[in-house]
Amino acid sequence: MNVEISTLVSDFTQRLSATRRGARLARQLALHQLDEWGIPYGSEVSDTVAHVVAELAANAVTHGHVPGRDLQLRLQLSPHTVRVEVTDTRTERQPPTPGQAAPPSPESESGRGLLLVQELSQAWGITERSIGKTVWAEVPLPKAHLTAPPGFPARDETATHPSRHLPRP
Template identity: 50%
Template sequence: MKSEIAAPATHFRVQLSSTRRGARLARLLVERQLDDWGLAPTDPTSAALVAITAELSANAITHGRSPGRDFAVRLLRSTDHLRVEVSDTRPDRLPAMPPARPPEHAVTGRGLLLVDAFADQWGCEARAPYIKTVWAEVSRRVGCDLDETAHPRHQQHVIL
């Protein structure tokens, strides 16, 4: 009898409600998926991707929200980098590229500066008439060896 071993997941996708709870869940699910792929939450690469996810998800629910529409988070891994994508339903609201510095005493407006600092590269694209995707890539750091066979339970798309 021939046994088949499932190929390890190279991506993870989740669709969430455009709420603060949805944004928080996006961050937690990305952190969990990275851990399942063998990248500990304390690893600098994981911390960068989680921070980027938190910011892009917060932006999606704040600036990209359409009533009754969800946002999506996609995490992809390759041999040399990891990529997070956050899609929302407001392609008419594109982020400033490069992000502008807010006034010194402003309490908001620094999120994309964090994305710019943590990501090796990032950008935004309209993928359909009603969908905008903001993405960021982080290179695998020296010593970042993702376990290609870790936790096969998350090998399919997850849609909540």
């Protein structure tokens, strides 16, 4: 278990249809939620998280889809990372674990998603569940993005918007 989770600031969870439309909605919801948390649209962190959500949701829809079952998107904001989790209900088809993802042949039109997730995140992995699996990735937050929802108390006296900054650990 990651130590970052023990200092969780905010959590967002949404179930979505395990369809291409659900995968697109996961990305849009993630961007909106990050903006609500003070990580603006178009920032490096926002764009990175959007790419990670898009890849994990697309994989869940393409490889983890079970008819009649949803996927779940979960975002967790901690002082140093945004953790992205996408859960599907398929157990018999497992993605490669970190370090096992091999690049596809140059002619291949797919197979690069987890390699992209690996490059964009500081850590990623797979958590088995009784039904299905959760593929997660942690995107680091630079100090400039250490923000929190409005009204969250701040300890940084130099901040121009104290209610928008996280307390120092």
